[in-house]
Amino acid sequence: MTAAERPVKAEKIKAPLITITKRDSLPPYRRILIRAAAIVAALLLCSVITLIVTKSNPIEIYKTMFSGAFGNGIRIIRTVYEISVLLIIAVAITPAFKMKFWNTGAEGQVLIGGLTTAMVMLYLGGKVPDGLLIVVMAAAAIGAGVIWGVIPAFFKAYWKTNETLFTLMMNYVAIQLVECFLKIADKTGSNVVGPTMLKNGWFPKFFGLDYMLDVVIIAVLTVLVYIYLRYSKHGYEISVVGESENTAKYIGINVKKVIIRTMALSGALCGIAGLLIVGGASHSISAETAGGRGFTAIMVSWLAKFNPLLMVFSSLLIVFLERGAGEVATVFSLNKSFSDILTGIILFFIIGCEFFINYKLHFRRQAKEERV
Amino acid sequence: MNTQENASAALQLRHITKTFGAITANEDVDLELRRGEVLAILGENGSGKTTLMNMISGIYRPDSGEICINGKEVSINSPKDAFAHGIGMVHQHFKLVDVFTATENIILGIKEKGGFSLKRSSARVAEICERYGFDLDPNKKIYEMSVSEKQTVEIVKVLYRGADILILDEPTAVLTPQETDKLFNVIRRMRQDGKSIIIITHKLHEVMEISDRVAVLRKGRHIDTVNTADVSESELTDMMVGQKISLNIERTLSEKTPDRLIVSHLTMYSKEGVKVVDDVSFTARAGEILGIAGVSGSGQRELLELIAGLRTPESGDIIYNDPSDGKAVDLRKKTPMQIRDLGVRLSFVPEDRLGMGLVGNMDIIDNMMLRTYRNGRPLFLDRQPSKVLADDIIKSLEVVTPGPTTPVRRLSGGNVQKVLVGREISSAPSVLMAAYPVRGLDINSSYTIYNLLNEQKKNGAAVIYVGEDLDVLLELCDRIMVICGGAVSGILDGRTAEKQEVGLLMTKRKGAEQ
Numbered sequence: 037m038t039a040a041e042r043p044v045k046a047e048k049i050k051a052p053l054i055t056i057t058k059r060d061s062l063p064p065y066r067r068i069l070i071r072a073a074a075i076v077a078a079l080l081l082c083s084v085i086t087l088i089v090t091k092s093n094p095i096e097i098y099k100t101m102f103s104g105a106f107g108n109g110i111r112i113i114r115t116v117y118e119i120s121v122l123l124i125i126a127v128a129i130t131p132a133f134k135m136k137f138w139n140t141g142a143e144g145q146v147l148i149g150g151l152t153t154a155m156v157m158l159y160l161g162g163k164v165p166d167g168l169l170i171v172v173m174a175a176a177a178i179g180a181g182v183i184w185g186v187i188p189a190f191f192k193a194y195w196k197t198n199e200t201l202f203t204l205m206m207n208y209v210a211i212q213l214v215e216c217f218l219k220i221a222d223k224t225g226s227n228v229v230g231p232t233m234l235k236n237g238w239f240p241k242f243f244g245l246d247y248m249l250d251v252v253i254i255a256v257l258t259v260l261v262y263i264y265l266r267y268s269k270h271g272y273e274i275s276v277v278g279e280s281e282n283t284a285k286y287i288g289i290n291v292k293k294v295i296i297r298t299m300a301l302s303g304a305l306c307g308i309a310g311l312l313i314v315g316g317a318s319h320s321i322s323a324e325t326a327g328g329r330g331f332t333a334i335m336v337s338w339l340a341k342f343n344p345l346l347m348v349f350s351s352l353l354i355v356f357l358e359r360g361a362g363e364v365a366t367v368f369s370l371n372k373s374f375s376d377i378l379t380g381i382i383l384f385f386i387i388g389c390e391f392f393i394n395y396k397l398h399f400r401r402q403a404k405e406e407r408v
Numbered sequence: 409m410n411t412q413e414n415a416s417a418a419l420q421l422r423h424i425t426k427t428f429g430a431i432t433a434n435e436d437v438d439l440e441l442r443r444g445e446v447l448a449i450l451g452e453n454g455s456g457k458t459t460l461m462n463m464i465s466g467i468y469r470p471d472s473g474e475i476c477i478n479g480k481e482v483s484i485n486s487p488k489d490a491f492a493h494g495i496g497m498v499h500q501h502f503k504l505v506d507v508f509t510a511t512e513n514i515i516l517g518i519k520e521k522g523g524f525s526l527k528r529s530s531a532r533v534a535e536i537c538e539r540y541g542f543d544l545d546p547n548k549k550i551y552e553m554s555v556s557e558k559q560t561v562e563i564v565k566v567l568y569r570g571a572d573i574l575i576l577d578e579p580t581a582v583l584t585p586q587e588t589d590k591l592f593n594v595i596r597r598m599r600q601d602g603k604s605i606i607i608i609t610h611k612l613h614e615v616m617e618i619s620d621r622v623a624v625l626r627k628g629r630h631i632d633t634v635n636t637a638d639v640s641e642s643e644l645t646d647m648m649v650g651q652k653i654s655l656n657i658e659r660t661l662s663e664k665t666p667d668r669l670i671v672s673h674l675t676m677y678s679k680e681g682v683k684v685v686d687d688v689s690f691t692a693r694a695g696e697i698l699g700i701a702g703v704s705g706s707g708q709r710e711l712l713e714l715i716a717g718l719r720t721p722e723s724g725d726i727i728y729n730d731p732s733d734g735k736a737v738d739l740r741k742k743t744p745m746q747i748r749d750l751g752v753r754l755s756f757v758p759e760d761r762l763g764m765g766l767v768g769n770m771d772i773i774d775n776m777m778l779r780t781y782r783n784g785r786p787l788f789l790d791r792q793p794s795k796v797l798a799d800d801i802i803k804s805l806e807v808v809t810p811g812p813t814t815p816v817r818r819l820s821g822g823n824v825q826k827v828l829v830g831r832e833i834s835s836a837p838s839v840l841m842a843a844y845p846v847r848g849l850d851i852n853s854s855y856t857i858y859n860l861l862n863e864q865k866k867n868g869a870a871v872i873y874v875g876e877d878l879d880v881l882l883e884l885c886d887r888i889m890v891i892c893g894g895a896v897s898g899i900l901d902g903r904t905a906e907k908q909e910v911g912l913l914m915t916k917r918k919g920a921e922q
Binding site: 285 | 716717718743744745747748756758760763764765766767768769770774777778779781782787788789
């Protein structure tokens with residue numbers, strides 16, 4: 037018998053139980069549907085866990101969450117402010133992220149911006165008019181942010197150092213500098229320099245509302261960054277460098293220059309975030325001024341697919357969860373960890389559903405049918 | 409096939425066919441590797457050598473046909489299966505962990521009887537090295553090794569796993585002549601020890617030197633297997649390139665062909681210190697297509713990138729004669745931006761379309777903008793001209809796409825290439841360089857590209873075409889420059905050159921013994 041007569045051998049083809057393939061693209065309504073399903077599933081799981089662990093009514097818990105974030109006027113203002121601060125930091129890191137420069141140093145860049153703002157407030161406050169003081173604060177904060185952003189960019193551009201580690205370590209340098217300033221400025225050994233010492237350079241109220249000047253500035257900056265990324269030549273260069281460095285070189289883009297320029301921008305925006313927090317809201321500085329937002333912002337930026345306008349929604353979601361969960365812990369006198377569990381579950385589902393948007397699962401039986 | 413032959417065969421392939429979509433990589437291939445012989449596999453680029461070897465080593469499965477080892481039919485589903493059958497492949501690109509020692513790399517992933525003992529393994533590695541004459545320190549770390557030492561580790565790795573059949577994929581491509589001699593000595597010792605060895609190489613003199621028999625593949629088919637002692641190099645070339653096939657590609661003769669680009673004594677070293685472009689001199693003339701033929705990896709890519717300003721030469725000159733004012737401009741050590749600022753209309757269709765010529769995730773319009781985004785108003789982009797150009801190219805080149813806002817990575821290979829070539833010729837180039845512009849394209853798209861190149865030639869551009877199909881080169885190009893190992897081995901007239909002549913020059917290394 038020759039081989040040609042023999043049937044093609046099909047045995048021993050053992051398909052794995054689940055095969056994962058990349059989806060080409062989904063129509064928008066299916067994407068929204070998947071995300072909605074994820075949120076519903078997350079809420080259901082949270083309810084079940086709440087029932088089992090605390091025996092409280094899950095509906096009540098969700099109600100409390102909502103009122104924690106939007107319960108009254110003061111809470112709404114506070115929530116809007118928190119959203120905007122998270123938003124500006126997310127917007128700040130986005131140009132770098134679009135360039136595939138993984139800037140994990142927003143925390144430090146914000147902190148150093150806040151620190152320089154506080155230093156100007158402390159040492160120049162009362163010596164120059166308040167208007168001029170705010171200008172100097174802004175210049176100092178932006179300058180410091182730029183320096184903090186450009187240092188790792190420079191090393192990356194010229195010596196290909198790992199930007200993730202580099203920017204991460206710069207955070208600790210910033211924290212130590214703040215600690216150092218606290219020791220010098222406040223001899224009592226307090227771990228915060230507050231409004232009693234930083235009496236000048238406060239941002240004016242906006243239509244009689246606290247923080248609102250910050251919110252307006254952030255809204256304007258967000259739109260500007262959106263336009264910059266989408267319609268400017270710089271934005272186009274950032275996309276090309278991020279997608280393919282080879283293509284960038286092929287068309288003659290100076291990759292080093294783009295990396296440094298973009299990180300200068302990213303750092304400057306983080307510096308502004310520091311300025312807005314210290315000068316416009318807290319009027320205090322401590323190692324906790326950035327409060328982990330530099331890292332949360334990474335998630336905000338990713339969830340919005342690096343679109344600054346969509347980041348309004350992703351930062352709203354995160355801030356709502358954080359503030360709502362905190363309220364739940366207080367009202368139901370539960371451990372703070374419980375609200376963290378709820379936040380964790382919801383975020384897990386929201387981020388996890390991206391997998392189902394990008395990939396498709398085939399089960400073995402299905403695969404066999406396809407082959408037949 | 410009689411049974412006696414079967415008994416002496418270490419490995420036998422019968423009627424092997426493998427297709428990838430519409431492309432047939434191997435068709436009805438029969439191949440026999442006898443015990444204790446060195447079998448060379450010879451073939452042009454794309455003749456299906458690598459696919460065939462990948463099926464033997466378990467990376468692909470044949471669509472039909474069978475593989476026999478020692479006369480018994482086997483099914484090889486993974487590299488692990490291949491090892492179980494005593495087959496070991498040494499790839500062209502090494503797969504080693506840099507911070508590990510030779511021994512650690514060699515034993516990585518194998519479960520040994522009697523537990524893990526680095527000392528014992530090390531001793532075994534040393535023993536293998538001694539037996540076959542490898543020059544290797546088992547405790548040296550990979551990052552401290554030369555290319556040749558790394559290759560040794562790869563070979564010892566497969567021997568350590570008990571391979572009786574070794575497949576070496578272009579092992580000499582990365583070696584110096586001295587290192588090649590050393591390798592050949594080792595191969596001879598392995599043969600004496602009863603190992604059967606398949607070696608893939610493009611270099612004819614090496615085939616003559618090391619192999620017992622030669623199997624020739626052409627366009628996915630097995631042409632013949634012959635005893636090395638019975639053939640000459642030119643007979644092998646004949647078998648490899650085959651009879652000339654007429655393709656009816658249009659070729660016009662331009663009246664005036666002034667010198668446009670004069671390259672002289674261009675030399676460049678790779679990061680590893682290998683001379684990849686070796687004293688190359690040639691002239692590209694306006695109204696002419698200059699073909700560059702050669703085995704892939706002979707320095708074509710580096711040469712074009714040098715001209716385009718993407719790499720810096722060690723020495724040599726690139727002179728451009730401006731057609732508008734007749735002035736000579738030196739392009740050497742100029743960046744792509746500086747070249748454009750000089751008013752040089754140099755277009756380049758690179759080999760790596762989506763990785764270099766285009767951005768896969770961007771849509772057609774934004775890809776059109778790559779060359780021109782700096783024009784127009786300051787600071788902000790002007791997408792309008794690119795939109796017009798995109799629509800124009802989609803229409804005139806019949807690009808199949810849902811629309812101009814589709815990301816180019818979603819397009820098929822031929823359409824991607826049309827977008828890229830369309831953009832590059834839209835600037836009315838005076839020099840147009842194209843590297844493998846029809847690779848992976850179907851017949852119709854290929855002819856579209858040939859026509860576009862011819863049109864540019866008629867418009868007075870100096871066209872440089874790097875190709876792999878000799879039939880196309882011979883019909884399309886006015887002159888053909890053949891390179892081998894980074895050096896020019898000959899420049900022929902495209903109208904009179906013989907296929908065999910080109911084939912022979914492709915394997916003729918400068919300074920190598922013939």
